[in-house]
Amino acid sequence: MSDTTTFAPAQTRSNAWLRLSLWVVLFVFAIWFLLPAYVVVGTSLKDLAEIRGGSLLALPHELNFTAWSHAWSKACIGVTCEGLEPYFWNSVIMAIPSVVLSTLLGALTGYALTKWKFRGANIVFALILFGCFVPFQVVILPMAQTLGLIGITNTVYGLILVHTVYGLAFTTLFFRNYYVSIPDELVRAATIDGAGFFTIFRRIILPLSPPIIVVSVIWQFTQIWNDFLFGASFTTGGAQPITVAMNNLVNTTTGVKQYNVDMAAALITAAPTLLVYIAAGRYFVRGLTAGSVKG
Amino acid sequence: APLKADPKAEVLHYWTSGGEAKAVKALQEAFAARGGEWVDAPVAGGGGDAQAAVLRARVLAGDPPAAVQIKGPNIQEWAEAGALADLSNVAASQNWDAVLPDAIQNIVKYEGNYVAVPVNVHRVDWIWANPEVLAKVGASVPTTWDEFNATADKLLAAGIIPLAHGGQPWQDATVFETVVLGIGGVDFYRKALVELDMDALGSDTMVKVFDQMRKMRGYVDPDFPGRDWNLATAMVMRGEAAMQIMGDWAKGEFAAAGKMPGKDYICASTPSENGYLLNSDSFAMFNVKGDDLIAGQNLLAELILGTEFQETFNLFKGSIPARTDVSRGAFDDCAIKSMDDMVSAADGGTLLGSMAHEIAQAGAVRGAFIDIATAHFNSDMSSQEAVEKLVKAIKLAQ
Amino acid sequence: MASLTIKNAVKRYGSVEVLKGVDIDLQDGEFLVLLGASGCGKSTLLNMIAGLETVTEGEIKIGDRVINDVHPKDRDIAMVFQSYALYPNMTVGKNMAFGLEMRGVPKAERQTAVTEVAKMLQMDHLLDRKPSQLSGGQRQRVAMGRALVRRPEVFLFDEPLSNLDAKLRLEMRTEIKRLHKRLNATMVYVTHDQIEALTLADRIAILKDGEVQQLASPAEIYDRPKNMFVAGLVGSPPMNFIRTKLSRTEKGYGAEISVRANGGDQPVLLDLSDQSLDLGPYVGREIVIGLRPEAISQAGQGNSGTQSFASEIDVTEATGADTLCVLNWSGIEVMARVSSGYAQIIEGTMDFTVDMTRASLFDPETEMRLE
């Protein structure tokens, strides 16, 4: 990693200038990337008078977390005023099984497609892959009918099914591309050792998969957590995920629009995915290169 | 009457802002007071945009909510699709025929039977004006469009924004339909926007309408796109702008800010020959299974059209009750003017459904109108071109 | 007990025929090396024996049992892979025990077996390491250990040493040889390194494009290659091929070549009278004379060639033990191997002696050995 592109004899003077302009560019981009975050966080920490009086970019006078606690437990959504908390847990209950299921299925499928190549495996993979590109708006109506048919409409199971299915394309892609780089000989050796399909998966392949599991989990978690369309279309009321609730909260006003609460709500909604990225982003990037970039 | 099951209703609505939310809360409390279990299903945003998807998804899944906030021709279409429950029993026992004006009855009845409960009547063709600002240029609220233009020019010269306006297509369409009503007259409005008469749509009058729209655009400040209507209202309140053309839900904003009608702000109808553009919210009851849900629907219907709720709700919302026998005592001058005007318009045959607010036309045609109105308003399209496009678009949408 | 019989084995991938009917018969305890260039089908054949690839046509037997449709784990074989294919997530001990565990061997027994093999391979101190913590040679050893611990009847090796550096390769080669002697198990060993083949094999099967070219002992392959392909494949530097016309001489037969020496080309008659075959039908026709570099050496000092003549040296390469000289005969580069004492000579003409008893003769058209 330390072995990056540098060219030994340093022509120091022009280098210093280059270095400086490099930092300037990096810094400008950092500001650009941070600007929205700054606005959102800043606003969420201000009180209403401050918001109305000052500019969007002014620093908050003091760190005022009341908007946060309000958004979490007191803000009104429709006729109930319990804040985002119950919906947060809805999202958790929805996201965890979907992530686990789609990752597991993707892993198994990717494993079978790469390490047990049967006739047509590539076509099957291409067909699955194309699933990445279906705009979700297209599937709402037939999905609604299907969910109704199965009898899991307006339940968390419905959402888990939807997210699992439409996450599968991506997880399969990730795992497939990762497993392609695991030598086939490992599977052959294990076969001779007497291990079967699932034993090899469990004992050999899965222990090698953490990097790509991280990718799959982060990607799926982000996608599912941030989903609005499915959540809004297939659930109502108390069963809604946090994104829908946040949207309702932001659009629910009794009296004056509370920008600070809205922003705090947006932050609470984004917090889990943000934390995941900040904490595990490095592994995400690393695994992603293994999983989707074929260089 | 004693029912076998406790009433229960899932209510799908998009009343999540301002007075609306308070009003729904009132309804929910009343429902609960009668032993009902209220399942709240708010879908905020976009004036029902998001709700439309949810509703279709739920109906297709065979699990519709009990009561849904829909209105205008949509009610007829859902009824035609066989999705709506018959409310004749409640209507008969509560004697709805007697208390609802014909214009409203037409909206909520399908093949002679009630399938929806009207909540209120909004008037759309209002001008909300700031008297102080008008006074600065020595003007009063205009009563003709020429006067409007003259006043606006004066305001412009004085560096005041004449017209506060927001940036969603439906707002453009709202202004558009008041201009159609004013410039073209009641009959033209009916021919063009209700009956979709191609001659009327393609007429010179329509060209004039667009000419006026082009002028209106000049009276709006450049920052209007993306602005919410209530922010435009606030501009009038603060005196940054002189007037706003908006339905009477704008009144809720004035009220919330503690402003008094007549004193802090003036409500006047937009220039027209006694025209009245009506917008009415209503709840449609969908076919559901289960005694508790049916009981809930009936109870809800009864409560919604009950005088008590009609009064509280409309006081919050700024509109006027759908039924005519609610006591006027608590309502302000603007509301009373609206009530009076509605009666006289109904008598004079000048009571019209709003196109922009989905009373005159259902989705596709309304969408076509809105498309052209907003496209014209937001570009430098010529009036002639706009008319041509309008004719084409309406033909296509029918 | 564990003989291995391959009868007319054919492998097709779709319409591509990768193996075109291979026949090999292996005694119990024999060490067979499959030698061939990359892509000739060595691994495919090995995988078919292991049961990792299906057999398109033909029959594979271990002992008397036809195993075409037997699952790999029931074939009583073990395989060592080029990449070692160690399970990266398991310790060395676990790696070795895995096959036993899969076969339901009780834990205590597994442990005993693993310890024993680890001792034998002198790697008992490595048992708790992960493969990533091992050097290349150690990994190779673990891969061998994993195969050994199951005590199978047939061992398969797929280029097990090609990832090692020269020195280690040498060591491990000797070790495998010694193992074979000790276990006396049947072994099939794939390589494309001819030195490995020559040193290890009881018999070598030389493959080309899915066909066996020659199946014989190393000495026979080296001394009496069946065709020019085999002759060129085995031996380093490879056999020199000199194309010339066969003529009848007083003593029997001979072939004239022109040798560059002292700045000019000199005609030299290579004497083929010692060849034990009847060359009559070839007289007047072109033949190819194959001469190994060691059959051409510096004259004198007890080198027992059948004839001697001077030749100019183009380039020399000292390889330590001996020195290679590039000569020019009939316009072709010919390698000669001389003792290292002569390494210093770089240019100039020197006397060489040629041992024509060791020459092989080929038909230039069919490229087959004349016999």
Added chain:
Amino acid sequence: MASLTIKNAVKRYGSVEVLKGVDIDLQDGEFLVLLGASGCGKSTLLNMIAGLETVTEGEIKIGDRVINDVHPKDRDIAMVFQSYALYPNMTVGKNMAFGLEMRGVPKAERQTAVTEVAKMLQMDHLLDRKPSQLSGGQRQRVAMGRALVRRPEVFLFDEPLSNLDAKLRLEMRTEIKRLHKRLNATMVYVTHDQIEALTLADRIAILKDGEVQQLASPAEIYDRPKNMFVAGLVGSPPMNFIRTKLSRTEKGYGAEISVRANGGDQPVLLDLSDQSLDLGPYVGREIVIGLRPEAISQAGQGNSGTQSFASEIDVTEATGADTLCVLNWSGIEVMARVSSGYAQIIEGTMDFTVDMTRASLFDPETEMRLE
């Protein structure tokens, strides 16, 4: 003109000293090979010459110019990399012309130069291919062509052949040798393959842990290694080291070993009288006798050893040209190289002759050659 002088070159990465003061002096047109195990600093030194790494201490000169701070492109050098480092997105022609283009050579001239070099390397038909469409050997050739086309004064090679298979390696080796002869340019060549080093070099510098162990001609390195490290590194199979005690004998000096023969151990006195150095001070002390395998051969048939005795053969390995036998002397495995005619003998005792004039003696403590 293009001599290369490295004076006390030191390279440090942080506190790690990778090169510890290297001194090398190279004549114009000389071919130097840097030989050493992986990680000893060969590439680092080469990169320093090329200007790809800074010089921590010391001085590097090409001709009379100190180039420590000269940019790589101005040093008039070209380099061939182990991975070839061809630009994957460019055709062969573009690859070769790129260096000229960067130096602002006009297009027509570039073309001429490229065509000429391509012809010389017999790859003019490849000019329009991308590197990915080439075989390993062809890639190697392109990498060479890219270096040649600029006609630099110094060529640097970093293990250029290690990615090729044995046969190609041999061919390319000869080709490089011939190129050197033809261009007469100064060349520095890194490898860890001792055969390559021995065959190519005018002089070899043997590196270990960042220090030059010996800088001498191949013959001297092979015959008179300066220490045991050098002796063990060069030669395959490596030199046998026999540790024993030096004693005075009638003829001068000798050292006793025990040789396994006919089932028992027999004492044998190795005669060291022919050694041209004064061993007096070492009498009674332990020394290490280094004997190359070819110094131990089968007795008779003109093999001119200085003494002969019987020894039992443990394992034999036929490598074609000759056969290696593993013997057991003083409990140590000793390799002997016998002619291939003896390949068939597998076990048993045979008479061997040892050429003690070719023995090297080392001090077991310092591991230095006794001189």
Added chain:
Amino acid sequence: MTDRIARVLPQIVVAPSFALILFFVYGFIVWTGYISLTKSKMLPNYTVIGLRPYERLFQMDRWTVALENLFIFGFLFIFVAIVIGCLLAILLDQKIRAEGFIRTIYLYPMAISFIITGTAWKWIMNPSLGLETVIRGWGWESFSFGWTNSETLAVYALVMAAVWQSAGFVMALFLSALRSVDQDIIKAASLDGASPWKIYLRIILPSMRPVFMSAVVILAHLAIKSFDLVVALTGGGPGYSSTLPANFMYEMTFRRNEIAVGAASAMVMLATVAAIMVPYLYSELRGKKHV
């Protein structure tokens, strides 16, 4: 017996996933295709009327605009995101201290939903609340950032916000690829006399074609699915100048009771995607035969 099961086990294991995809992706596409040929209005209706919905679709000005926008948006978004991502990757590749920290800053937008992204940028671009007033307040009177308010610039506002969200991701892709470039190639080019800048431009970037392709595919998928961003940032406006096909489809299907037209637009969208993706997938899977 068990052997036979073992032999088809891989197929059995793939089957559920494949069946799910077949049904929920391809089944639904077929369903949508069918609906696009019917007279469906407010609810799906299965009476076929032929290609009429497609005719109507292509006569709609709104659709033309949406399609045009998709091409403008898609092209610019992918192009700019790759350029910026690439540039940042190169800059970060220069042995930057605190690289991990900066990388996180660049990458975090990927974690945030388009709804929040859109809302935040909507404020920042709001002429009276956002950046414009602030910068004018600093004395730069002519500064204008009200892209969302301009019919012509609104699409570029979408591009900007979308780039903001994805550029860091592209950067990460490229950075990893840069790190795996053979160092010898760089050395060789340096010896050949190429400046660092030339080395990147002429050698390294051209050799990272696969990464470019991966980035294009991932960005294309984001571009096609962009729906929330439009809703949150411009609402499709001013007018409908910044709608994208996904928004068009939604509007038709759910707001205008034109399910058939909505379905037709979806089919056109899918066809566009397929036209781009199928050749890519084909070449990708072809080329990977040997792995």
